Amino acid sequence: MILRRPFFWLIALTIAVFxxxxxxxxxxxxxxxxxxxxxxxxxSNLNLMLGYAGYVNFGSIVFFGxxxxxxxxxxxxxxxxxxxxxxxxxxAVSAAALVFGWGILRLRxxxxxxxxxxxxxxxxxFVTNFQPWGGSTGIYLSPELFQPLGGPRQxxxxxxxxxxxxxxxxxxxSYFVKRSKFGLGLLSIGQNEDAAAVLGVPTPRYKALAxxxxxxxxxxxxxxxxxxxxxxxxxxAFDLTLSTEAIVITMLGGQGTIVGPALGAYLYEELRGWxxxxxxxxxxxxxxxxxxxxxxxxxAPDGLMGFFYRRWPRLRRLLE
Amino acid sequence: xxxxxxxxxxxxxxxxLQAVAALSFTVGEGEILGxxxxxxxxxxxxxxxxxxxxxxxxxxxxxRGSDITGQAPYRVARLGLARTHQIVQPFAGMTVLENCTVxxxxxxxxLSLARAREAAREAAGLVxxxxxxxxxxxxxTIAGKKRLELARALAARPAxxxxxxxxxxxxxxxxxxxxxxxxxxxxxxxxILMIEHLMQAIMSLSDRIVVxxxxxKLSEGPPAQVARDPAVIEAYLGDPGMVQGRAP
Numbered sequence: 178m179i180l181r182r183p184f185f186w187l188i189a190l191t192i193a194v195f196x197x198x199x200x201x202x203x204x205x206x207x208x209x210x211x212x213x214x215x216x217x218x219x220x221s222n223l224n225l226m227l228g229y230a231g232y233v234n235f236g237s238i239v240f241f242g243x244x245x246x247x248x249x250x251x252x253x254x255x256x257x258x259x260x261x262x263x264x265x266x267x268x269a270v271s272a273a274a275l276v277f278g279w280g281i282l283r284l285r286x287x288x289x290x291x292x293x294x295x296x297x298x299x300x301x302x303f304v305t306n307f308q309p310w311g312g313s314t315g316i317y318l319s320p321e322l323f324q325p326l327g328g329p330r331q332x333x334x335x336x337x338x339x340x341x342x343x344x345x346x347x348x349x350x351s352y353f354v355k356r357s358k359f360g361l362g363l364l365s366i367g368q369n370e371d372a373a374a375v376l377g378v379p380t381p382r383y384k385a386l387a388x389x390x391x392x393x394x395x396x397x398x399x400x401x402x403x404x405x406x407x408x409x410x411x412x413x414a415f416d417l418t419l420s421t422e423a424i425v426i427t428m429l430g431g432q433g434t435i436v437g438p439a440l441g442a443y444l445y446e447e448l449r450g451w452x453x454x455x456x457x458x459x460x461x462x463x464x465x466x467x468x469x470x471x472x473x474x475x476x477a478p479d480g481l482m483g484f485f486y487r488r489w490p491r492l493r494r495l496l497e
Numbered sequence: 498x499x500x501x502x503x504x505x506x507x508x509x510x511x512x513x514l515q516a517v518a519a520l521s522f523t524v525g526e527g528e529i530l531g532x533x534x535x536x537x538x539x540x541x542x543x544x545x546x547x548x549x550x551x552x553x554x555x556x557x558x559x560x561r562g563s564d565i566t567g568q569a570p571y572r573v574a575r576l577g578l579a580r581t582h583q584i585v586q587p588f589a590g591m592t593v594l595e596n597c598t599v600x601x602x603x604x605x606x607x608l609s610l611a612r613a614r615e616a617a618r619e620a621a622g623l624v625x626x627x628x629x630x631x632x633x634x635x636x637x638t639i640a641g642k643k644r645l646e647l648a649r650a651l652a653a654r655p656a657x658x659x660x661x662x663x664x665x666x667x668x669x670x671x672x673x674x675x676x677x678x679x680x681x682x683x684x685x686x687x688x689i690l691m692i693e694h695l696m697q698a699i700m701s702l703s704d705r706i707v708v709x710x711x712x713x714k715l716s717e718g719p720p721a722q723v724a725r726d727p728a729v730i731e732a733y734l735g736d737p738g739m740v741q742g743r744a745p
Contacts, residue, residue, distance in 0.1 A: 358602050358610045365599045368588035375548065375582075376649060377574030377603030 183495050184352055192345040211337050213446040214344040218398045220426040220438035221347040225391040228433035231367030233290040235420055236297030242414030244270045244396025245403035246310055253318045263400035270396035271389050278388035301415035315410025336405045347394045351435045363387055425466045428473045431482030436496055501526050501657055501688050507556035509546055516542045517712040529689045531703035539712040540692045541583055544659050548573045548580050577605035579655035583662045585642040587634035594630040596645055597621050597652040604653020620652035624678050640671045660691040664698055
């Protein structure tokens with residue numbers, strides 16, 4: 178039945194393009210697509226909270242950074258393999274998010290958004306002072322760790338394919354959540370939380386589960402990403418810039434839609450790449466991102482996909 | 498008649514205002530109980546205390562024999578107690594069908610998504626929204642939104658339906674239609690607790706009436722008896738609609 182949905186094949190096609198596009202020596206394209214895959218993963222999972230449940234998570238990067246730390250620690254200090262380290266990192270961060278979620282999801286609106294920044298800053302302060310994780314200097318991984326994957330060159334390709342896989346799973350997760358009872362409950366919370374509760378939606382549990390679910394895949398992606406760099410430090414792991422970018426991406430593509438975050442991520446990555454290489458606009462990307470966010474919020478709160486769906490309502494039935 | 502809902506010695510204070518005091522009443526299986534009273538009498542507060550939007554300061558609420566005092570609204574809804582709001586609260590960005598499906602999914606029967614859609618269609622049909630299933634809720638008229646509010650509550654297949662002024666803001670044709678719907682709901686064995694200002698409607702629909710004034714029960718009994726109660730007439734003085742059986 179799922180095989181009959183156009184969306185299933187659209188995701189499959191996206192994964193195939195990502196997997197097939199960079200061949201052989203085309204490392205530059207691979208790096209660009211890798212970043213796009215990370216952006217799509219972050220934005221898609223952020224969308225579970227932001228787009229579905231209507232909760233603005235400004236500190237979603239804490240999942241990515243904490244996942245990175247767990248994974249790097251498991252590999253570097255405990256000597257685990259990449260896959261178990263990344264998976265356990267995902268589970269650990271997801272569990273931590275469930276605990277935090279019960280607490281801060283009692284807050285709404287602006288207060289919640291501020292609390293999510295607080296969680297990120299709090300975790301960063303903790304890690305900066307946590308000596309087993311290297312404190313403020315962070316953790317360096319030995320190049321030896323790439324050997325089991327066939328050396329650094331091949332390891333980078335393996336990490337790339339794994340990240341593309343995580344991106345694909347993120348998109349399928351968005352899709353299945355949206356088409357489930359859980360998703361319907363989340364969407365109703367996003368529309369009117371009090372009315373949802375009166376109709377029987379178990380709002381505290383659903384919000385905490387969504388928060389926790391939205392942590393799992395970004396944490397794994399963080400693990401892979403920081404293993405790739407063989408280095409992690411608090412300033413990189415918990416950089417609010419990436420959180421903000423994930424919000425811009427989700428809003429640009431269309432919050433609450435399944436395709437939107439992916440479209441937004443791709444466009445944003447293209448824009449960013451162009452701005453980074455342009456002489457006039459070097460290091461200008463965040464200013465542009467800020468202006469972009471202002472424009473979207475003001476003139477197109479539904480983002481690109483929202484605009485397309487209003488223009489062509491049949492498209493929504495096809496893709497959502 | 499078995500008591501479906503028992504409210505016992507309920508009280509709620511907001512700052513210096515005693516909104517509800519020492520209020521007790523019951524709703525029997527399949528019964529329609531009207532809750533009336535002047536503006537500010539505490540009627541909507543009573544609803545909010547029953548379904549857990551507010552926690553009472555004192556007293557007890559029991560539904561189908563189990564204590565639900567101060568339980569969260571979503572738990573109360575699961576037990577089969579549905580309500581509508583005085584000010585409609587549609588999920589504006591969702592379609593009529595999706596709105597009703599939320600009610601069915603998380604209602605008494607805890608239906609799967611597919612079965613919930615069926616229940617939602619049925620509920621929408623019962624209130625006459627079967628032709629607007631794919632319309633976004635925000636495109637409905639006020640009367641349409643009121644019916645949606647009712648359909649959403651009905652889709653949960655409740656044992657007790659609490660209606661907060663479902664007739665307010667409707668024109669005479671729409672009121673007649675809505676009264677027909679309410680009779681049909683009752684015909685299915687659903688008990689109704691309703692707040693209404695339209696006296697003629699509530700007097701003809703209700704089996705019993707509870708009159709509230711300043712948060713306290715002023716009178717209780719069959720409609721005809723309550724309408725003759727001197728204390729009730731006094732509370733409504735200057736409100737001749739009560740005596741003449743017309744809308745105030």
